[in-house]
Amino acid sequence: MPLVAQGPLDMEGALTARDRVGIQDFVLLDETTEAAFLSNLRKRFSKDLIYTYIGTLLVSVNPYKQLDIYSHKLMDVYKGVNFFELPPHIYALADNAYHTMLTEFNNHFILISGESGAGKTEASKKILQYYAVSCPSTTLLNTVRDKILMSNPVLEAFGNAKTLKNDNSSRFGKYMDIQFDSQGGAVGGHVLNYLLEKSRVVHQNHGERNFHIFYQLVEGGEEELLRRLGLERGGQRYHYLTQGGGAAVSSIHDRNNWKTVKNALQIINIDKINTNHLFGTVASVLHLGNVGFGRDARGCAVLSGDDAELLWVSKLLGVDAQSLREGLTCRKIEANKEQVLSPFTVDHAIYARDALAKAIYGQTFTWLVNRINESMENKDLSRKNVIGLLDIYGFEVFYVNSFEQFCINYCNEKLQQLFIQLTLKAEQEEYEAEDIEWESVQFFNNKIICELLEEKHTGIISLLDEECLRPGDATDLTFLERLEDKMSNHPHFVTHKLADKVTRKTLERGDFRLLHYAGEVTYCVVGFLDKNNDLLYKNIKDLICQAKNAIVRESFSTMDSDTRRRPETVATQFKSSLLKLTEVLVKKEAWYIRCLKSNESKQPGHFDEALIRHQVKYLGLMEHLRVRRAGFAYRRIYEVFLKRYKPLCPATWPHWRGLPADGVEVLVQHLGYLPDEYRMGRTKIFIRHPRTLYATEDAYEKCKHELATRLQAKYKGYKAKGKFKRQKEAATKIETCWRGVQARKEREKRAWAVKVIKKFIKGYMTRGQARNTENSEYLAFVRQNYLNRLKGNLPETVLDKTTWQSPPAVLAETSELLRQLHSRLMVRRYVRGITPQRKAQLHLKAVTSSIFKGRKDSYPQSVAQPFVDTRIGEQDVDIRALQMIGHEHIQYGVPVIKYDRNGFKPRARQLVLTQTAAHLIDDAKVKQRVLYTSLKGISVSNLTDCIIVFHITCEDPKQKGDLVMQCDPLFEFLTKLSVIANKQNAISVVQGSIKIDIQAGKESAVDFSSGPEAEVCRAKNGHLLVVSTRARTR
Ligand SMILES: Nc1ncnc2c1ncn2[C@@H]1O[C@H](COP(=O)(O)OP(=O)(O)OP(=O)(O)O)[C@@H](O)[C@H]1O
């Protein structure tokens, strides 16, 4: 799909129905007739659509009413948007100039032209406001921005006035540069001012006013200020303010404007002292105007009335009153090296007074512009791009036109000439030069008028200067005669004398008429010479140079410092400044706003077709349209075009090796330009429609980002690689160093190890010898090593005899000592850990041991089983049995099985020991009481059984015989018994059989044997047979 295949419909896609009224760009008109042009303009104007394009030129029609089309919101809408994407607007033009400046890094200017009252100043303000809002802002930039913005009301107050054409007519020319940094921030400004219409200070035509500031001061000035300045409120009392007769104008708000101006003066850094001087100067002009003159007896001028006004002037300017009076009434003449005072006539005095007033005001205005420039100055010297705004007084024709109108209209001729040069002429010449097929568009070139006015030696200005400088009685009329003499055949010049009969009727004798590009203007020559000379008498000038008021003193002192040379005339100065301006402008890229006045009566909504047709004609808009339609909106040298857009085509990116023109051809083919959309010239490509270029520019913007991303990625990769390489090298270096360090350490370690091992071996070999230098370390090592080993492997119990580490020979004795020490230590620790209960227990166990150790087979197993205090408590014994035991306490009790004497029947009984006897209890009865005294012996077998036999003294046959019992805790019971009854020695351990006395005289026996299973029974022989299992061997 071709990149630029965008139709007009797409272009207008975003427009509302209202925006579609008429045609937004005259280039798109079906026919290029004046009627069609005007009809479109009218259609749009009727819907308050005051802006229409001719290509990139903006036509603006003054609506004479406030329209709702200037807002921050709308400024945002137009920000960064291509020219033709939105309805025509002054913001679009401002924005495009700005963006072109930023992208192409070049300087621009916006030429705002149109006749007086067409809206130039308003347009320039809208542009400034646009930049103020849409440029990047910082605190610093905002200060500059405010100064640039606020310079406007100040300059307007001092330089604008109501004329018949315009209530706020610019009476000076203004060219303002706004400087931008590379980011687009407005960083500074500079104003060039052109020829202020000073004559207005002392004279205004009927219906006109003096400069606004005078009215603002007398209307808005605070009481205190007015008192200080000796002024009265209202302008009626001041001669300089009343000649036009129309001080109050509804559209002008002097009081409000006064406040604005005062505030603006602060913002542009004019301090209090200077502000006072400034108002003092303005007031002094008003007072000066009221200084009247009368005639004395000799016919010479003297001040009329009292001196009040003169005194105020002297006070406000800070000059001597008497000298001032002298200066206003006499002139100093040097005659024969003597100074003589020559008195003025009244007319002359008025002339001198007015000249002084004009000079004071004019110089003050220049001073003000300089202060504004100082405050807006950008101190940073780095490269800046600028956008210049040219807002100059428009072409004007009054009933009486004087020197000022001559200058103003001359200026407009020059600007028209510049416009023609840059658009119609240069454009067509370029097509020819570039060999682009072209059918010439005819246009009126006002060069002839410019030459008539400014040609050296032959132009009107030169002739005027000549008359001014000529010795003798040169007057305005002699000047006119000179003109008639020299210009008699010029088609654009006519006077009463030169004119034909019909024309003559329209001309006075003192008039000359010029046929300007914008129409005829009849000038009255009266005052031309004086105004051109603009002379101030030397004595009064010297006086002002001494003034205490700093503003006038400074500005008069710097005025024509070279007093010997005659100052340049006003017209010549003006001519040179315009020439300089033209030189400045042609170096910049131009944007045009052509302002049209909708009607002469400043009426909103009134479209005066004749008036507008006239303007369309003289502004050359039709011709411009024709050239635009036939021509190309954009052109660029091949190299430049290729350099910018080459990234858009693979064949041209990154380098095109062939001719630039070929490269451009390849590029535009790739972009899909249609054949009619462009032409290839000799050195340039010409693009017909802006939209084609915008589409290319959009593609370029997109591509630029992609390229930037790619470059960024590449660069990042490159950086990362570099970093990685450096890191790797560093790592290798560190590694090498580290390895070296390690290797050196290792080598040292090994050398040390060899030494140690050698020493060790030597020590080992001589270990048997007495301690000497060779084996001392080894022995120490062996000792330490043994002790360390010993420390980790000490026996943990007293009984452990095996764990002790076997010592090396050198430590045999030490080891033994240590072993004993350790053993003692363990014994001590063990003994200390024994409780009293355990001690008692051990006592008992010792007793048991002394009785049974090595005698009874079950003894070893019993050693580990602790003895209990008793197995039967008093609570376990029947109360009746207890009563039978009596008062004796039970010391020990145990359940037993008692075998009957006859038949050896087993019976479960309780056996309790008291202090004196053993009691055998069967439930509630004590079956048998064996006094210890009658217990003559106790027998047990040597086997593992638990049979105990009590041998009881039995003298009486009624008495029961020996007692045979089985008691499981045998050792516990017998030990307790032996302790309680002190019977250790009565216990005997018997092998095989125990003889028992069943009754006195009747015997039996208990036979013991071992078997696989334990058993107690009556044997066939009538004995009790006790079979016990064999003891476990440990
Ligand atoms: N865009 C606009 N919107 C509303 N009113 C406007 C506009 N432009 C101009 N005017 C009105 O027209 C008047 C004259 O405009 P402006 O002062 O800009 O004219 P000018 O071309 O600068 O004239 P001169 O050459 O006399 O200085 C303004 O005071 C204002 O009332």
Ligand SMILES: [Mg+2]
């Ligand atoms: Mg203006």
